[in-house]
Each structure stands twice: as structure tokens, then as C-alpha cells.
Amino acid sequence: MFEQALGLTTLAQTAGAGAAGGLGFMAMALLSAEMRSGVDMILNETGGEKMLAQADLVITGEGRIDAQTLSGKAPTGIAKRARAKDIPVLAVCGQSLLDPAISNELFEDIYSLTDFESDINECIRNPLPILEGIGFNIAKHHLS
Structure with a gap:
């Protein structure tokens, strides 16, 4: 729902975005975080x-x-x-x-x-x- 409202469907497909209940997605969307190993x-x-x-x-x-x-x-x-x-x-x-x-x-x-x-x-x-x-x-x- 959040991804659709903000138009971030591509971001939601990023590896790790769904980890820890979507914490990675939220950090990338709201804090401009980047995924790192x-x-x-x-x-x-x-x-x-x-x-x-x-x-x-x-x-x-x-x-x-x-x-x-x-x-x-x-x-x-x-x-x-x-x-x-x-x-x-x-x-x-x-x-x-x-x-x-x-x-x-x-x-x-x-x-x-x-x-x-x-x-x-x-x-x-x-x-x-x-x-x-x-x-x-x-x-x-x-x-x-």
C-alpha cells in the first residue's frame, strides 16, 4: 500500500527490501538509505x-x-x-x-x-x- 501511494514499486523489488518485515524498504523510501551487504x-x-x-x-x-x-x-x-x-x-x-x-x-x-x-x-x-x-x-x- 505504501509503495503504491508513493509510486515506489521499483524500490519495493530491491533485494532486501522485504527483509525484517519491510524495514529495508521503509529505510530506503523514507531515509534515502542504500542496501549494502x-x-x-x-x-x-x-x-x-x-x-x-x-x-x-x-x-x-x-x-x-x-x-x-x-x-x-x-x-x-x-x-x-x-x-x-x-x-x-x-x-x-x-x-x-x-x-x-x-x-x-x-x-x-x-x-x-x-x-x-x-x-x-x-x-x-x-x-x-x-x-x-x-x-x-x-x-x-x-x-x-
């Missing part, structure tokens, strides 16, 4: 490039890695930057639903809590021993 902005502001220049391995994570992860979420942005510098990238997540053929383009390995404990509720209730096991596996296979 959140992960790029954070990496630029926190010295991410400098950290990557010193890295031999990158470990990133998310609660669930799935098709949405590929749509501009932090793990994808981090992985793309690291891979461009030939730095291997590992992901740690609660659950991974990505096809390995797709995930292998970004991540050398994905360590999912549900690969170590099939009961997702147990993963949520008691993640520490699972994460310790994942940390051990990462050290064993990637830090030797």
Missing part, C-alpha cells in the same frame, strides 16, 4: 580483510546451514572472501541441509551437531560436549 560491511568495519590476510584456516558458523545461507548470510560472505584468497573454510552449525555438491563450493567441511547427535532437541539442550567433539575433530583433521 551486511557481512561485507561488518568485515570492512572490523578489519576482516587484515584478519584474513593472516589466516591459514577460517571457521564460521550458523544455527542451520541451508539454502538461505547462500542468499547473503554471514557464513557465505566470509567463505567467499576466504576462498578468494585460497584459505580453507570450515563451517560449524546445529544442522546442515545443504547438498554436499553445493556446500563443497564454499566450505571444505561442514561440522553439524546433528551429525554427532541425531536428536536435535538434545543438541539444543546440551551442545557443549558435542561442540567439544567437533573441536577435537577439527584439530585432528585440519590443524596437523
Whole structure:
């Protein structure tokens, strides 16, 4: 309704305009905001490039890695930057639903809590021993 009243139908089609209940659209329409990649902005502001220049391995994570992860979420942005510098990238997540053929383009390995404990509720209730096991596996296979 707002977009029609102001004649901003093109703006409403901008990537990210519908995120967070249309907050992106409202910010662009009323505040002349511009859409920027959140992960790029954070990496630029926190010295991410400098950290990557010193890295031999990158470990990133998310609660669930799935098709949405590929749509501009932090793990994808981090992985793309690291891979461009030939730095291997590992992901740690609660659950991974990505096809390995797709995930292998970004991540050398994905360590999912549900690969170590099939009961997702147990993963949520008691993640520490699972994460310790994942940390051990990462050290064993990637830090030797």
C-alpha cells in the first residue's frame, strides 16, 4: 500500500527490501538509505580483510546451514572472501541441509551437531560436549 501511494514499486523489488518485515524498504523510501551487504560491511568495519590476510584456516558458523545461507548470510560472505584468497573454510552449525555438491563450493567441511547427535532437541539442550567433539575433530583433521 505504501509503495503504491508513493509510486515506489521499483524500490519495493530491491533485494532486501522485504527483509525484517519491510524495514529495508521503509529505510530506503523514507531515509534515502542504500542496501549494502551486511557481512561485507561488518568485515570492512572490523578489519576482516587484515584478519584474513593472516589466516591459514577460517571457521564460521550458523544455527542451520541451508539454502538461505547462500542468499547473503554471514557464513557465505566470509567463505567467499576466504576462498578468494585460497584459505580453507570450515563451517560449524546445529544442522546442515545443504547438498554436499553445493556446500563443497564454499566450505571444505561442514561440522553439524546433528551429525554427532541425531536428536536435535538434545543438541539444543546440551551442545557443549558435542561442540567439544567437533573441536577435537577439527584439530585432528585440519590443524596437523
